[in-house]
Amino acid sequence: MENIQGLTIINTGNGKGKTTAALGLALRAWGNGLKVLILQFIKGNWKYGELKAMQQLAPNLVIRQMGEGFTQREQEAESEKHRLAAQKTIEIAKQEMESGCWDMIILDELNYAIKFGLIEVDMVLEMIALKPKQMHLVITGRDAKEEIIACADLVTEMKEVKHPYKAGIKAQRGIEF
């Protein structure tokens, strides 16, 4: 039996490629026969394009959109709903980890959910501590907290060097969505 050491991986930074690199990692893992679960904290972050492509890879790759449509512009009155949704997603992540069914779990935009106060850092640290030794855990989103970086194995900062929006170019189908 292969000696697998499951990694905790973080893709953070203000540049592109945090979620797309996680997607590529999911594809690579899938191609190696690993079972991959993706939980999305922010609904709508993944669009039709990749969702359709991912459907080709079921049942060893599963995406679940968990958020309630949180955006930074949400009114305060709505925020309790989003907090509950995010916290429920953490609970589901814990259960799925403990089920032993998955070789890789991707928690897409978890850092974002922490940043906007939907989840406490301590809840996330507690969850990471439950990670089975052989399972890979991937966390995406800008502004990863120092405490989370501290307990990760592999951390990459996607840094914006040049962005087409700044040259007045609009979002493109197949690139941004």
Next chain:
Amino acid sequence: MENIQGLTIINTGNGKGKTTAALGLALRAWGNGLKVLILQFIKGNWKYGELKAMQQLAPNLVIRQMGEGFTQREQEAESEKHRLAAQKTIEIAKQEMESGCWDMIILDELNYAIKFGLIEVDMVLEMIALKPKQMHLVITGRDAKEEIIACADLVTEMKEVKHPYKAGIKAQRGIEF
């Protein structure tokens, strides 16, 4: 008809995620019905896992491994073979661009091939100038040259913050390969 403005995209930097983000982008584009061609300058950079997954997405996604197995340790006597292979790949990229068959072409590890002297920067700039307006061109590899960054629309630096090798953890199936 949609007003598509094809982007020139560069994923560079010393961190993980340059090729995996391109892979995720290919998946997203594919899911949007775009046709994607991937040319690999360095053979063996993409492994069994993603190649197998990508096969599910044919014929709208095609990968061609073009390199002759160049590594930095190659003996000088071998380098002419690798230069010819890399230059032929640039010629093929130009032809494929001009064919109008593809909505996205990914030139994986092209920056690496430039860095190790297999291709001149000017050849690459000349190729980029031929890019059809609506086609997206994605170039990966560390140490992207300034001249290439200058003519790109979207440039992201994948920056290593923390790497498991440094903690003595070995490469993992489904993560590194």
